[in-house]
Amino acid sequence: MHELLRQAGRAITPGTYFGWGEVTIQSGNLVIIIAMLALFVLALLLPFPGGRSRK
């Protein structure tokens, strides 16, 4: 496969992929998904901004 990429006039960047069996995920997508999950957990743990002053 990488031979094919080299054959292309200027190489297409293949990227870094992580795989578990059938599932593969691109590193950029993995970072986005982890960031979204982290934001969700933070939303659960941290107080809502301005929430304390609103009585």
Add this chain to the structure above:
Amino acid sequence: MNKSPSPMSWRKGDNIAGRPWRGRVRDYDLFKELTIGVIVVGLLVVGLSAIFSSPDEPGVTLKSWAAAAPSDFVATAASELGGTSGTAGYGPPYNSTADASQHLGFFNPQELSGVRLPIDTAQDFVINPLKTLPTPPPALATWTAATAAQQAKWTADYSAALAAAPDGDPARVPSGNYGPVPALTGALLGMATAGNLDGALQNSGQPYNLDYTPTILFLGDGNYFPNLAAAAHLTGDKWGVMNETGNTPGQSWLWLFSLLYQVEPYKSSPNADILVVATMLVLSLLLLLLPFIPGLRSLPRKIPVHRVIWKDYYANR
């Protein structure tokens, strides 16, 4: 009879909108905020896009394909001549191949659209472009004069010989009765290598051409272009819908579309596309009509995640 002003009216009244503000006040500089907003946001946009913008990969053209994988190009040209390529058997909107279109029971939108962009692969991808050469190959006359059965036999024999040749190399095909096919595919390869075929296929008769359909169909019929997509993880069976080239994040909001293509019965269905679209339509309708669906609309009450997020508010209620 006197009508009292509405609660949001500017007219004097004793309602809340008519009373003067008695809370805290502070200075507000609109120009300062505008300047900071434009400069800071501008710098952020330019800086982040320089670092994270999607990669600008070079386009694959018929010229680059012919230079990188000439054997694959010739084999594809032979299949276009013989009418055995993917495009030749695609069905509507390019041709009327029977049972080629995707359907959901009796509902067949591909058939409903009809043959709107008729493509005869032999004529449109090989013969007509070769006719535009300053000196068209003499093999064109032999091809045109032959019967359809003879043309099909020549191309089938040549395609089989190419498949059997080492590396599919046209120069190493054993001699045989292939008629004008090797001359035609060879001439088309020469035309593509010189960069003339891209222009000939995209010649819509308009000053500026924006229609790349013939080129993309021709590219897709070969192995080179689909293999490039597979190597870059861009095909449907590799979650390609949500991938970008390189390490740039792709369209991750399309994960549900992409997921359906990885599981049965969608995965092995010949009607996968229309099944996935239909499923997403049903799910979208469920989301749209959520407030009216008993049980589903009560989920937030039964799983009160929002109470954890706005815990301060709910603690003081």
